[in-house]
Amino acid sequence: MKAKHQRLILAIAALVALIGAGLLAASALRDEAAYFYAPADVHSKGVEPGKAIRLGGMVVKGTLKHAPDGVTIRFDVTDGKATVPASFKGIAPDLFREGSGVVAEGAFDTSGTFIATNLLAKHDERYMPRELEGMNYDEKTHEMKAER
Amino acid sequence: MIAEAGLIALWLAFALALLQLTLAGFGLAGGKPELLGSVRPVAVAQGVLVGIAFALLITLFLRSDMSVALVVTNSHSMKPWLYKFAGTWGNHEGSMLLWVTVMGVAGAAVALFERALRRDTHMATLGGQAAISLGFYAFLLFSSNPFARVDPPAPDGQGLNPLLQDPGLAFHPPTLYLGYVGLSVAFSFAIGALLTRRVDAAFARAMRPWVLAAWVLLTLGITAGSYWAYYELGWGGWWFWDPVENASLMPWLAATALLHSVTVLATRDALRAWTVMLAVIAFSMSMVGTFLVRSGILTSVHAFAVDPERGTFILVLLGFYIGGALALFGWRVGAVREGAPFELVSRETMLVVNNLLLSVILGLVLIGTLYPLMTEAFGHKVSVGAPYFDRIAGPVALILMLVMAAGPLTRWRRDKLGLVARRLLVPGAIALLVAVVLATVAWGRIGVLPLLGLTVALSVGAASVAPLWKRNLRRTPLFTWGMVIAHLGCAVSLAGMACDSAFTVEKLAAVRVGDTVQAGDWKLRLLQISPIAGDNWTALQADMEAVRGGGRAVTLHPQSRFFASPATATTEAALLTRWNGQLYVVLGQEAEDGRWQLRIWWKPFVTLIWLGGVMIALGGALALVGRERRGWLLKWRGRALA
Numbered sequence: 001m002k003a004k005h006q007r008l009i010l011a012i013a014a015l016v017a018l019i020g021a022g023l024l025a026a027s028a029l030r031d032e033a034a035y036f037y038a039p040a041d042v043h044s045k046g047v048e049p050g051k052a053i054r055l056g057g058m059v060v061k062g063t064l065k066h067a068p069d070g071v072t073i074r075f076d077v078t079d080g081k082a083t084v085p086a087s088f089k090g091i092a093p094d095l096f097r098e099g100s101g102v103v104a105e106g107a108f109d110t111s112g113t114f115i116a117t118n119l120l121a122k123h124d125e126r127y128m129p130r131e132l133e134g135m136n137y138d139e140k141t142h143e144m145k146a147e148r
Numbered sequence: 149m150i151a152e153a154g155l156i157a158l159w160l161a162f163a164l165a166l167l168q169l170t171l172a173g174f175g176l177a178g179g180k181p182e183l184l185g186s187v188r189p190v191a192v193a194q195g196v197l198v199g200i201a202f203a204l205l206i207t208l209f210l211r212s213d214m215s216v217a218l219v220v221t222n223s224h225s226m227k228p229w230l231y232k233f234a235g236t237w238g239n240h241e242g243s244m245l246l247w248v249t250v251m252g253v254a255g256a257a258v259a260l261f262e263r264a265l266r267r268d269t270h271m272a273t274l275g276g277q278a279a280i281s282l283g284f285y286a287f288l289l290f291s292s293n294p295f296a297r298v299d300p301p302a303p304d305g306q307g308l309n310p311l312l313q314d315p316g317l318a319f320h321p322p323t324l325y326l327g328y329v330g331l332s333v334a335f336s337f338a339i340g341a342l343l344t345r346r347v348d349a350a351f352a353r354a355m356r357p358w359v360l361a362a363w364v365l366l367t368l369g370i371t372a373g374s375y376w377a378y379y380e381l382g383w384g385g386w387w388f389w390d391p392v393e394n395a396s397l398m399p400w401l402a403a404t405a406l407l408h409s410v411t412v413l414a415t416r417d418a419l420r421a422w423t424v425m426l427a428v429i430a431f432s433m434s435m436v437g438t439f440l441v442r443s444g445i446l447t448s449v450h451a452f453a454v455d456p457e458r459g460t461f462i463l464v465l466l467g468f469y470i471g472g473a474l475a476l477f478g479w480r481v482g483a484v485r486e487g488a489p490f491e492l493v494s495r496e497t498m499l500v501v502n503n504l505l506l507s508v509i510l511g512l513v514l515i516g517t518l519y520p521l522m523t524e525a526f527g528h529k530v531s532v533g534a535p536y537f538d539r540i541a542g543p544v545a546l547i548l549m550l551v552m553a554a555g556p557l558t559r560w561r562r563d564k565l566g567l568v569a570r571r572l573l574v575p576g577a578i579a580l581l582v583a584v585v586l587a588t589v590a591w592g593r594i595g596v597l598p599l600l601g602l603t604v605a606l607s608v609g610a611a612s613v614a615p616l617w618k619r620n621l622r623r624t625p626l627f628t629w630g631m632v633i634a635h636l637g638c639a640v641s642l643a644g645m646a647c648d649s650a651f652t653v654e655k656l657a658a659v660r661v662g663d664t665v666q667a668g669d670w671k672l673r674l675l676q677i678s679p680i681a682g683d684n685w686t687a688l689q690a691d692m693e694a695v696r697g698g699g700r701a702v703t704l705h706p707q708s709r710f711f712a713s714p715a716t717a718t719t720e721a722a723l724l725t726r727w728n729g730q731l732y733v734v735l736g737q738e739a740e741d742g743r744w745q746l747r748i749w750w751k752p753f754v755t756l757i758w759l760g761g762v763m764i765a766l767g768g769a770l771a772l773v774g775r776e777r778r779g780w781l782l783k784w785r786g787r788a789l790a
Contacts (some may be wrong), residue, residue, distance in 0.1 A: 070741070071658050
């Protein structure tokens with residue numbers, strides 16, 4: 001086989017691989033990328049059940065409850081404008097508590113409860129989920145205020 | 149005084165890097181070849197000075213000098229000495245100083261030990277190394293001075309992030325950085341070869357040991373980091389597709405491709421332009437990773453601080469170096485002559501396919517990592533996590549593994565498809581057998597990808613030792629052993645990953661003291677919960693008893709730790725390692741009714757993941773020693789005769 005032909009074949013293989021990879025990435029990103037929603041966005045835009053998203057806000061005081069099995073918790077998430085009920089089965093992060101900021105990964109079930117598969121709590125002053133930047137928590141009223 | 153001395157050493161190193169670049173530049177292009185004699189001593193001096201600066205920063209941390217801002221914000225006098233020491237690089241400024249230290253010391257090593265390279269290429273390489281160091285010195289000196297003082301001195305420090313207070317911190321970041329930044333040498337080699345128009349087999353033979361060394365350390369660093377995250381974060385996972393993990397994976401993928409293409413260039417004199425391109429890409433990926441991490445632009449457990457100004461600085465450096473190198477490549481690639489030809493069925497082609505697949509994975513990981521940034525520009529906050537990466541990287545990696553099985557069984561230059569197929573008969577039969585057995589035994593219970601993974605792992609394992617078949621093992625060269633062990637390591641690691649995702653048993657329970665939980669074959673009993681105290685923390689510790697079958701009871705002590713400075717809590721998982729897996733226990737919170745949350749995993753053969761990683765690194769080390777030993781022996785004999 002001529003060297004030119006061989007180069008052509010390799011170049012075509014490379015091109016096919018690259019285009020294939022691009023298409024693969026595009027379709028995977030469309031399905032799997034998780035959009036960030038604040039509770040107000042959930043109410044205004046709506047999220048279809050089962051679609052993986054990230055829900056961010058503050059845990060409303062007085063709503064954190066343990067289920068009888070001891071490992072499931074239920075709580076409400078708010079951004080000051082709207083509130084969404086959520087539940088999580090597992091060991092919550094140490095800094096997860098009422099009044100603290102949280103980003104929950106998961107999806108809504110058909111009843112409108114957010115089923116979190118993972119909770120990211122605010123670690124300390126130096127580490128904070130980026131999505132919660134620009135949201136301030138009012139210590140007195142226990143309300144989230146979004147800066148827009 | 150120590151801080152000032154450190155700052156002076158850093159400035160001097162900066163000045164020497166400038167001098168090094170100037171000497172090399174004028175010596176090579178300015179018609180003053182007599183200047184070239186000074187390049188090597190200057191490079192060595194630069195390496196020594198930046199090493200001193202780094203040693204002085206370590207000293208400041210060990211002495212808990214609370215008049216230094218960095219020590220105040222990241223250390224505490226009550227911390228155990230190991231964490232004072234390792235805390236030196238557990239922050240932004242310190243880790244960047246470690247970065248330039250590795251770069252300077254690597255440059256000094258190239259000046260001292262590189263003998264195979266032509267002199268002009270050698271000098272151009274050292275010039276290139278100085279040029280990239282300069283930017284990072286400037287970054288430290290102008291925007292991240294690690295030696296800045298505070299006035300008045302603070303009474304005590306704010307402490308180190310407790311997640312980092314682990315012996316892993318002493319090993320993982322330095323190893324990773326050695327590999328990461330060691331790739332800068334390959335980058336400089338590429339620049340040097342392009343500038344002096346010397347891209348050929350001799351150049352590749354000179355570059356190969358440096359690439360191998362960096363790659364071995366990078367592999368070890370990633371493996372250690374994975375195990376560290378596994379036991380420290382308490383989520384039971386060993387890879388989180390965190391942007392920072394991706395930042396270390398991307399240079400590794402590029403370096404793995406480079407490692408294989410540089411071998412083709414060294415032994416067969418083919419793939420000239422592509423090898424140079426990969427050398428540029430590998431270190432570019434290290435720099436992209438640094439940008440992602442150090443700018444704090446992506447959410448990550450590794451992000452120390454969010455500072456847009458620093459991010460911009462690194463972005464400018466990045467654009468300058470990557471853009472410059474690519475421009476140089478475009479300008480000079482025409483001068484790179486075509487290499488030796490090879491047939492379509494040959495080991496060269498196999499390695500081209502290997503490179504192609506590695507590049508595809510690299511591209512997919514890069515897209516996934518940067519996608520959130522791209523969408524944020526349009527006002528959407530998006531995160532791309534494990535579902536994306538598993539779905540795209542998994543299948544491509546499996547295909548890559550199959551090519552890896554066939555590659556070493558294919559001859560250089562030309563081979564026959566039928567012959568390659570015949571050599572793959574035994575591994576192929578094993579694959580078929582495993583697939584059939586697994587499918588009948590566990591169909592529906594385990595996913596398709598883990599099933600494929602196990603099948604591929606076992607057949608690739610068989611194929612990777614096949615090159616030793618019917619060979620005199622004593623006469624087999626060390627680098628062939630290296631290849632076999634590294635490829636076997638890939639199979640071992642893949643087997644661990646597949647077992648973990650296929651057979652892991654997870655149990656989440658709330659129990660009272662005295663209660664028993666069943667997880668897989670294990671029975672665990674919570675004996676008591678008691679408070680204990682360490683050097684700079686207090687904890688609630690569970691005493692638990694684990695029994696499997698009729699075996700002896702083993703005690704486990706998962707903890708929930710509280711650190712006073714900074715005020716943080718961490719979970720310390722309890723691990724019990726057996727030959728066929730690991731028991732992983734995490735203690736959660738106490739519910740209102742007095743029950744304790746426990747999360748328990750039994751992970752069959754999970755340890756194979758890291759064993760495989762160590763084997764891959766060991767294979768690389770053997771190949772390095774095997775290739776270099778002949779040179780050492782010759783040199784040693786030469787000296788003995790003289």
